[in-house]
Amino acid sequence: MTESVSTQQQLRTPVLRRSFRKPYPAAVRAESVYVWDADGKRYLDFSGSAAVNFIGHGVREISDAMAEQARQLEFVHTSQFTTPVAEEFAQELLDFAGVGFAGGAVYFTCGGSESVETALKLARQYQVEIGERNRHQILSRQQSYHGATLGALAVSGNRKRREIYLPMVREFEHVGIPYCYRCAFDCTDNCYNCGQQYAAELERAIEATKGAAAGFIFEPMSGATLGAVTPPPGYLQAVADICRRHGVLLIADEVMTGMGRTGRNFAIEHWGIAPDILVTAKGVSSGYAPLGAVIASKKVVDAIAAGSGAFLHGFTYNAHPVSVAAGRAVLRCLRALNLVHAADSQTDGTAGSALKVALKGLRELDAVGDVRGLGLLWGVEFVADKRTKAPFPPEKNFVGLVRQACLRRGLLVYPMQGCVDGIAGDHLLIAPPAVITAEQIAWAVEQIRAAIKESFVH
Numbered sequence: 001m002t003e004s005v006s007t008q009q010q011l012r013t014p015v016l017r018r019s020f021r022k023p024y025p026a027a028v029r030a031e032s033v034y035v036w037d038a039d040g041k042r043y044l045d046f047s048g049s050a051a052v053n054f055i056g057h058g059v060r061e062i063s064d065a066m067a068e069q070a071r072q073l074e075f076v077h078t079s080q081f082t083t084p085v086a087e088e089f090a091q092e093l094l095d096f097a098g099v100g101f102a103g104g105a106v107y108f109t110c111g112g113s114e115s116v117e118t119a120l121k122l123a124r125q126y127q128v129e130i131g132e133r134n135r136h137q138i139l140s141r142q143q144s145y146h147g148a149t150l151g152a153l154a155v156s157g158n159r160k161r162r163e164i165y166l167p168m169v170r171e172f173e174h175v176g177i178p179y180c181y182r183c184a185f186d187c188t189d190n191c192y193n194c195g196q197q198y199a200a201e202l203e204r205a206i207e208a209t210k211g212a213a214a215g216f217i218f219e220p221m222s223g224a225t226l227g228a229v230t231p232p233p234g235y236l237q238a239v240a241d242i243c244r245r246h247g248v249l250l251i252a253d254e255v256m257t258g259m260g261r262t263g264r265n266f267a268i269e270h271w272g273i274a275p276d277i278l279v280t281a282k283g284v285s286s287g288y289a290p291l292g293a294v295i296a297s298k299k300v301v302d303a304i305a306a307g308s309g310a311f312l313h314g315f316t317y318n319a320h321p322v323s324v325a326a327g328r329a330v331l332r333c334l335r336a337l338n339l340v341h342a343a344d345s346q347t348d349g350t351a352g353s354a355l356k357v358a359l360k361g362l363r364e365l366d367a368v369g370d371v372r373g374l375g376l377l378w379g380v381e382f383v384a385d386k387r388t389k390a391p392f393p394p395e396k397n398f399v400g401l402v403r404q405a406c407l408r409r410g411l412l413v414y415p416m417q418g419c420v421d422g423i424a425g426d427h428l429l430i431a432p433p434a435v436i437t438a439e440q441i442a443w444a445v446e447q448i449r450a451a452i453k454e455s456f457v458h
């Protein structure tokens with residue numbers, strides 16, 4: 001037996017884990033921005049797990065609300081009942097999403113992928129209801145991520161996560177995504193013109209469907225795949241205008257950026273656009289329960305209500321009372337602690353602005369090519385050569401080394417590879433809970449600085 005096979009066997013457990021090659025510490029407790037493992041080691045959660053936790057860990061009010069709901073009514077099926085908690089939270093979410101969603105409705109799911117699947121089907125049914133039966137294609141972007149289920153994977157552009165499943169999915173057109181650090185155009189105007197060129201590419205793709213495009217799904221800010229890349233000025237406004245002119249529903253995937261993470265209730269507010277469907281998860285329950293939400297505008301809901309009268313979709317666990325109770329309590333907490341403001345990196349004195357300043361200090365390191373982001377969602381991109389922006393060879397797994405060094409120092413970060421072309425390119429995603437203090441941020445960024453230096457000489 002070779003050594004590597006025996007190591008793999010040692011790492012086998014009854015749980016089918018994400019990797020057989022990697023040991024996972026057992027987490028046993030968490031509070032505020034810290035997680036403890038079974039050996040008593042403390043980790044500062046600088047990635048909110050995977051951009052999930054926004055209100056901090058271990059908030060008693062949330063577990064109390066969940067326990068109370070479970071005691072009163074643990075579950076009913078949505079084909080038989082609604083519940084007060086779902087009705088109330090749906091209205092609260094519509095209000096949180098802003099005037100663009102007044103008179104709309106919310107479909108609750110168990111997470112991001114289910115929400116994306118729901119949104120894709122909702123867009124299709126909307127088109128059928130208004131008599132556009134040929135519209136069935138959903139356009140999306142390269143280097144995007146919309147989830148792990150087959151429909152969500154079909155509209156995703158994350159090469160590594162899709163590759164082996166491609167023969168199983170039905171694909172529509174993926175258009176280019178603006179990525180200003182590695183802009184494909186020679187921009188001298190802060191990428192305004194290239195944004196317009198990317199928008200024009202979408203318009204050409206819609207026209208090429210010859211009237212079959214039902215919707216366009218996009219992340220307002222790139223999440224894991226590119227690492228907190230913000231769109232160039234004018235781009236999203238142009239995209240929204242193109243979709244409207246062509247009768248294509250605009251679907252904003254705010255699974256990662258939603259619920260305050262970027263310093264606005266939803267990231268779309270930074271660019272003043274109003275999608276027809278808004279998809280959220282992660283922060284909606286801050287990880288306290290599996291929960292996602294599809295927030296549909298009045299236009300979409302009216303078409304189904306006045307048409308066939310039934311959304312042809314359903315999961316056993318949609319609008320699960322305990323998950324919805326968790327979401328309601330999280331939103332109450334988020335409001336009481338003013339956490340959307342805390343996340344705002346454009347206002348001095350907030351956690352968001354402390355994070356921005358601290359991370360930008362990493363730019364002086366040889367291995368750091370770019371630091372970008374908004375609010376409490378940031379990406380740190382690594383390069384082997386700062387002048388040419390050449391990435392590290394993927395097999396070096398530079399970001400994996402940085403992650404390991406951070407872990408040894410008691411810091412949790414979110415490492416990703418593939419930002420350059422789906423395979424090469426290393427970056428860290430940073431997305432701490434909004435209750436983090438300036439001191440904790442300063443400590444965490446110092447650990448990252450030391451981890452990068454250690455890994456660079458490796």
Ligand SMILES: Cc1ncc(COP(=O)(O)O)c(C=O)c1O
Binds near residue numbers: 253254
């Ligand atoms: C933008 C985006 N959409 C969808 C998903 C899928 O969500 P989930 O992992 O909850 O299914 C993710 C997950 O990271 C995401 O970042």
